[in-house]
Amino acid sequence: MPQNPTTIVDELGIALSNLADAATGAFTPTLRLGVTGLSRSGKTIFITALVHNLLTGGRLPGFAPLAEGRFIGAKLAEYPDATIPRFAYEQHLEALSGKTPTWPESTRRISQLRIVLKFQSKNWYSGMTGPSTLNLDIVDYPGEWLLDLPLLGLSFAEWSAEALERARRPGSGKEAGPFLDLLGSIDPHKDANDPDAERLAAAFTDYLRRSREHGALSTLPPGRFLLPGDLEGSPALTFAPLPPPQQAVRSNSLHAMLEHRYEAYKDLVVRPFFRDHFARLDRQIVLVDTLRALNAGPAAVADLETALTAVLGCFRQGETNPLLRPFMRKIDRILFAATKADHVHHTSHDRLEAILNRLVANAAKRARFAGAEARPIALAGIRATREGTIVEAGETLPTIIGTPIAGEKLDGVTYDGKTEIALFPGDLPERPDSLFEDGTPVALNFLRFTPPQKLDRNANGDVVLPHIRFDRALDYLLGDWLA
Amino acid sequence: MKRPVARPTSNEPQSVEASRVPRAFAPAKVEIAEPEFDVETDETLVAPAPRRTGWVGRLAWTAGGILVSAGLGLAADRLVRDLFAANEWLGWLGLGVLAVFLLALLLLAAREIVALRRLRVLDALKREAALATADNDAGKARRVVDSLLALYAGRPDLAQTRQTVADNLPHLFDGDAMIALTERSLMAPLDARAKALTAASARRVALVTAVSPRALVDIAFVIYESIRLAGAIAALYGARPGLFGFWRLIGAVLAHLAVTGGLVLTDGVVEQLVGQGLAAKLSARLGEGVVNGLMTVRVGIAAMRVVRPLPFETQPQPVVRDFIPELTKLTGDAVK
Numbered sequence: 001m002p003q004n005p006t007t008i009v010d011e012l013g014i015a016l017s018n019l020a021d022a023a024t025g026a027f028t029p030t031l032r033l034g035v036t037g038l039s040r041s042g043k044t045i046f047i048t049a050l051v052h053n054l055l056t057g058g059r060l061p062g063f064a065p066l067a068e069g070r071f072i073g074a075k076l077a078e079y080p081d082a083t084i085p086r087f088a089y090e091q092h093l094e095a096l097s098g099k100t101p102t103w104p105e106s107t108r109r110i111s112q113l114r115i116v117l118k119f120q121s122k123n124w125y126s127g128m129t130g131p132s133t134l135n136l137d138i139v140d141y142p143g144e145w146l147l148d149l150p151l152l153g154l155s156f157a158e159w160s161a162e163a164l165e166r167a168r169r170p171g172s173g174k175e176a177g178p179f180l181d182l183l184g185s186i187d188p189h190k191d192a193n194d195p196d197a198e199r200l201a202a203a204f205t206d207y208l209r210r211s212r213e214h215g216a217l218s219t220l221p222p223g224r225f226l227l228p229g230d231l232e233g234s235p236a237l238t239f240a241p242l243p244p245p246q247q248a249v250r251s252n253s254l255h256a257m258l259e260h261r262y263e264a265y266k267d268l269v270v271r272p273f274f275r276d277h278f279a280r281l282d283r284q285i286v287l288v289d290t291l292r293a294l295n296a297g298p299a300a301v302a303d304l305e306t307a308l309t310a311v312l313g314c315f316r317q318g319e320t321n322p323l324l325r326p327f328m329r330k331i332d333r334i335l336f337a338a339t340k341a342d343h344v345h346h347t348s349h350d351r352l353e354a355i356l357n358r359l360v361a362n363a364a365k366r367a368r369f370a371g372a373e374a375r376p377i378a379l380a381g382i383r384a385t386r387e388g389t390i391v392e393a394g395e396t397l398p399t400i401i402g403t404p405i406a407g408e409k410l411d412g413v414t415y416d417g418k419t420e421i422a423l424f425p426g427d428l429p430e431r432p433d434s435l436f437e438d439g440t441p442v443a444l445n446f447l448r449f450t451p452p453q454k455l456d457r458n459a460n461g462d463v464v465l466p467h468i469r470f471d472r473a474l475d476y477l478l479g480d481w482l483a
Numbered sequence: 484m485k486r487p488v489a490r491p492t493s494n495e496p497q498s499v500e501a502s503r504v505p506r507a508f509a510p511a512k513v514e515i516a517e518p519e520f521d522v523e524t525d526e527t528l529v530a531p532a533p534r535r536t537g538w539v540g541r542l543a544w545t546a547g548g549i550l551v552s553a554g555l556g557l558a559a560d561r562l563v564r565d566l567f568a569a570n571e572w573l574g575w576l577g578l579g580v581l582a583v584f585l586l587a588l589l590l591l592a593a594r595e596i597v598a599l600r601r602l603r604v605l606d607a608l609k610r611e612a613a614l615a616t617a618d619n620d621a622g623k624a625r626r627v628v629d630s631l632l633a634l635y636a637g638r639p640d641l642a643q644t645r646q647t648v649a650d651n652l653p654h655l656f657d658g659d660a661m662i663a664l665t666e667r668s669l670m671a672p673l674d675a676r677a678k679a680l681t682a683a684s685a686r687r688v689a690l691v692t693a694v695s696p697r698a699l700v701d702i703a704f705v706i707y708e709s710i711r712l713a714g715a716i717a718a719l720y721g722a723r724p725g726l727f728g729f730w731r732l733i734g735a736v737l738a739h740l741a742v743t744g745g746l747v748l749t750d751g752v753v754e755q756l757v758g759q760g761l762a763a764k765l766s767a768r769l770g771e772g773v774v775n776g777l778m779t780v781r782v783g784i785a786a787m788r789v790v791r792p793l794p795f796e797t798q799p800q801p802v803v804r805d806f807i808p809e810l811t812k813l814t815g816d817a818v819k
Contacts, residue, residue: 061651061664064797068667346621346656388513397503399513410507422513426505445505468656 006152010275015327018280022326028116030135031481032280034315034331037287038307039143042339042381044104046287047113047140048092049381049465050474051076054115054136056462062471065119065482072118072131079114079137081276087113087140096382097463101451109229110141110277119482134481139277144223147307148270149278149314151221156259159221160241166220167207167241175210179203179240188242189250192257197238200258201225204240224269236265278315283477285335286312286363290355291343291446294428294435301435305359312363318370334367334374335476336360341468342380343446344425345387345398349378351428358432375476380468384449388422397424402449410445423447598725602732604630605722608792615658616796624658628665631792634721635669644668659796666793674787674798677716681783681801682809684712689776689810693769705775709782716786732789739785773810780806 006014021030037043053060054074065071079086088111092104115136126132151159167176182203186196205225212226224237231237239261242254249255286308293304317331338356341349353376357364364374385402399422404410406417415421426444429435456464559581567574608627615624632648635641647668655661688708692701713736717724724732784801 059651059654061647061655061667062660064667067664068671349656390508390513392506392508395503397506399508401513410505413507419509422508424503424506424508427503443504447507466654468654469660472657472660 006271006275006279010271010279014275014279018327018329021280021329028133028135029481030137031478032137032282032329033477034278034281034284035138035140035287036146036284036311036315037143037339038146038289038304038311040106040292041143041287041289043143043287044092044107044140046285046337046339046381047087047138048089048096048104049467049470050138051087051089051113051115052093052463052465053467053470053474054117056458056460056464058458058462059464059466060471060474062469063474064479066471068122070120070122071482072120074115074117077114077116077135079112081112085109085111087111087138089113093463096451096465097455101453103451107140107142108227110139110145110273112137112139114138117478117482122483136478141273141277142223142227144226145273146311147221147223149274150310151266151270152274152314156262157244159262161244163220163241164243172211176207179207183240183242186254188245188255188258189247189253192252192254194238196254197240197257197261200240201238222265222270224265231269235261236268239265274314280329281315281331282329283333283335284315284317284331285337285473285477286360287337287339288356288359289340290338290352290359291340294355294444295446298436301359305362305436308360309362312360313366317367317372319372330370330372331367332372333477334364334372335473336364336374336376337473338376338378340380340446341378342383342385342402343400343449344428345400346468347398348428351430351432352378355428355432355435358435377469377473377476379470379473381465381470382451383466383468384452390422390424399424403453404447405450408447410447415447417450595725595727598723598728599731602717602722602724602728602790604634605720605790605792609794612662612792613794616662616794618658620658621656621661622658624661625652627793628652628661631665631669634792638721641669641672644672662793663797666795666797670791670793671798673719674791674801677719677783677787678801678805680712680715680719681780681787682806684708684783685776685779685806685810688779689772691772692775693772701771701775705778708779712779712783713786716783717790720787720790720792722790732786735789736782736785739789740781776810777803777806780810 024030035043035047037046052058055076057066057071057073060066063071076089095102095104115138117134117136118131119134120130121132154162166172167180179200182200186200208220208225211220222237224231228237239258242258245255249259288304288308290304293300315331316329317334319332320328320330336356338352341352344352356376356378360376364376367374385400388399388401390397390399401420401422403417403420404415404423406415408415410423425446428444452466455466458464563574563577563581566577608630611623612627614620615627628648632645635645638645648665651664652661655664688705691704695701695704710733713732714724714729717729717732722728722732780803784803787801788795
């Protein structure tokens with residue numbers, strides 16, 4: 001029986017916060033955009049591109065408020081929660097537009113940002129009072145932490161069973177071996193002691209870290225074991241999965257201690273994270289790095305699907321009863337985005353979207369059933385490549401042109417991060433299901449590219465970030481709030 | 484008793500899904516192409532030929548045409564002969580004038596044909612654009628946008644918007660996005676001007692109706708304004724109809740009015756009743772003025788829908804309601 005992710009006290013707190021928002025929102029409404037994605041799916045890039053494009057009125061022909069000339073401007077504002085660091089937009093932009101452009105480093109801590117948008121409404125009654133404003137709140141966080149959300153619904157026994165089943169799979173034998181050996185040598189029914197707990201936790205963390213390095217995707221919770229932040233070494237992070245008890249569990253046994261710590265982890269770490277940042281969203285974009293999973297093969301693709309379905313199951317999606325709206329906020333629109341669409345030729349975008357549809361099919365079905373709108377899109381927040389064609393042996397190949405990141409390999413060639421190449425990454429399969437089957441190896445190789453080397457500047461001297469369908473994504477997510 | 488039999492339905496072996504392996508090339512070898520689509524003009528852009536008349540009709544027309552041209556030719560010939568008979572230099576003059584006349588006639592015909600063609604191209608463009616949006620076909624959308632840019636290439640008032648479209652186009656990959664961009668940039672200013680033209684016409688009609696002494700004058704003025712308005716709107720959207728093109732345009736507008744008249748009427752029926760009732764209470768003549776004004780508005784809207792080269796997707800369809808304030812303002816002014 002899955003547990004409820006929140007307690008009754010949390011629910012009260014959420015309802016009160018919503019009520020407070022509704023009261024202040026009578027003058028300036030606040031739109032909370034949930035940027036969701038596992039680690040390295042492009043959250044930071046998406047947010048940086050979003051902020052920059054809105055601040056500078058970038059090249060967004062498909063973003064209706066801007067294209068219709070109703071969008072007046074945007075500015076960064078103080079975020080109401082003073083304890084959380086601000087999203088380092090300026091540093092990220094500098095990294096992207098500097099002399100040697102690099103992608104921002106992967107996110108290691110949580111950060112927030114509020115943008116105030118000013119626009120002229122199309123409605124005659126809002127339009128009469130002059131320009132309207134809208135606060136847009138965004139949170140950036142390490143994608144690893146997202147994997148913790150499904151834990152809220154799992155007890156220690158359920159989580160242990162799931163984690164050990166995964167560790168004992170034939171594929172993960174090399175990474176999980178030391179941990180399983182240690183687990184076998186420790187009797188969980190003996191008296192609780194810290195050294196054993198620490199050794200188990202260390203071995204488990206080591207297994208998680210190694211499986212992330214070798215496999216393409218980390219679908220292994222708890223996420224804070226990999227990126228602990230301030231909590232490193234604290235009891236709440238010192239536990240590990242245990243096999244089901246053979247006898248009654250004594251209250252002072254190791255098993256009881258670890259179970260207690262698991263519950264503490266959920267209560268003190270995961271639940272506040274969920275309550276403060278994910279329980280009160282209005283719109284959601286789910287970023288999926290399909291290409292990295294495709295590179296890694298069928299097992300990684302299946303893992304990605306499982307992780308996405310589990311994570312998205314935690315969000316509150318659907319229609320809100322108009323009467324309950326002051327107390328309740330639900331996600332009424334979800335955009336599923338296959339990021340890094342610039343790493344394939346535009347003729348393959350349809351197939352990319354088909355693969356994305358297959359990956360998020362369960363999550364999308366659930367969202368639609370709840371009454372939320374959902375849509376797939378292939379996008380690139382920042383476009384790093386150009387397109388070209390090449391004729392080889394009488395065959396015309398659509399290629400993408402860009403500079404691969406130093407260390408990327410193809411056909412035994414390792415690139416140094418300076419040579420520009422034209423890459424034909426292989427045909428995406430016409431039938432998305434074939435990616436889940438082990439039998440047919442799909443010949444695909446997507447290289448990672450450096451950010452665009454030369455960026456245009458607009459009349460004000462601001463950098464114009466090239467993108468693919470980013471304007472349509474914005475229009476879908478924000479357009480009707482700016483109507 | 485027959486035995487069960489199974490046979491393969493086709494002799495060809497099941498084709499394996501052709502899958503190309505990943506490869507990397509030095510950029511020097513590559514022919515760099517920013518998303519470039521097939522830009523050659525499509526044969527289907529030209530509207531299908533109208534229904535041909537039957538052979539009897541054709542025979543009658545041909546025979547009649549021969550007779551008339553023979554008569555005209557004979558008349559011209561006799562005229563020139565007569566002129567020569569009267570005086571030689573008068574004859575030469577007549578011959579010269581005849582040549583100039585024929586040349587001018589030829590030019591006129593050519594211009595009419597071009598104008599008719601242009602109307603048809605606008606029609607076909609609208610169809611193509613709707614298809615491109617529905618199928619999300621980038622190549623087709625690109626062709627439509629290119630034809631539109633070519634159509635408006637000589638318009639100084641659209642220089643900046645043309646540039647906007649041309650700048651943004653290479654960054655778009657979806658057919659519907661291209662059409663939406665073009666509609667927002669190119670059509671929106673034209674729509675606004677067409678609406679202003681319609682409103683001005685309607686105001687004039689209402690005013691003339693309110694002050695004119697005879698009903699016949701009203702009708703004549705309504706017809707005159709409607710024709711002028713349809714022509715102005717067609718020219719605005721780039722149709723520039725000639726004489727015959729104009730007949731076709733008026734025909735299309737009337738047909739459109741006949742088909743959608745009911746719809747257009749109902750979309751603003753409440754406002755119409757209110758406006759009419761209020762105005763009629765003030766003065767019967769003013770009420771008639773408002774009704775005639777609304778008639779002109781409907782002609783303007785129909786003309787917009789007929790000649791606009793893109794379907795209304797991102798921009799709102801013009802409705803009678805939009806013009807009510809203009810008309811009631813006028814009646815309000817008149818009452819003061």
